[in-house]
Amino acid sequence: MESFEGTLHERRGTFHFVHSATTTGTDRVAEFFTLVPAGGTGELAGITGSGGLAIDTDGTHRIWFDYELDWASL
Numbered sequence: 001m002e003s004f005e006g007t008l009h010e011r012r013g014t015f016h017f018v019h020s021a022t023t024t025g026t027d028r029v030a031e032f033f034t035l036v037p038a039g040g041t042g043e044l045a046g047i048t049g050s051g052g053l054a055i056d057t058d059g060t061h062r063i064w065f066d067y068e069l070d071w072a073s074l
Contacts, residue, residue, distance in 0.1 A: 001016055001017070001018045001036070002016070002017055002018075002019075003015070003016050003017075004016075004017065004065075008044065008047075008067070008069065009069065011042075011043035011044055011069060012042055012043050012044070013040055013041045013042025013043045013044030013045065013047075014040070014041045014042065014044065015035055015036070015039050015040040015041070015044050015047050016035070016036040016039035017033065017034065017035045017036060017039075017051065017065075018032075018033075018034060018036060019031070019032060019033040019034075019051070019053055020032050021053070028055075031052065031053070033050055033051045033052050033053060034049075034050050034051075035047060035048060035049045035050065035051070035065070035067060044069070045070075046069070046070035047067055047068070047069055047070075048067065048068050049065055049066050049067030049068055050065075050066050050067075051063060051064050051065040051066055051067075052064055
């Protein structure tokens with residue numbers, strides 16, 4: 001489990017996400033990546049979604065999020 005703290009679309013807060021995958025060293029299978037339900041705080045409370053992780057050939061890890069924010073809560 002990991003956490004994000006910062007600002008998305010001018011809304012500040014935190015959220016938690018969990019991810020895992022199986023690898024033999026040259027591939028990634030059975031990848032799982034989700035934002036923890038009810039894990040948002042501050043203005044990011046209610047955030048939902050998923051994401052993914054890519055690893056570049058130089059070993060750089062890149063994370064992206066596909067998320068939804070509850071705009072009615074502002």
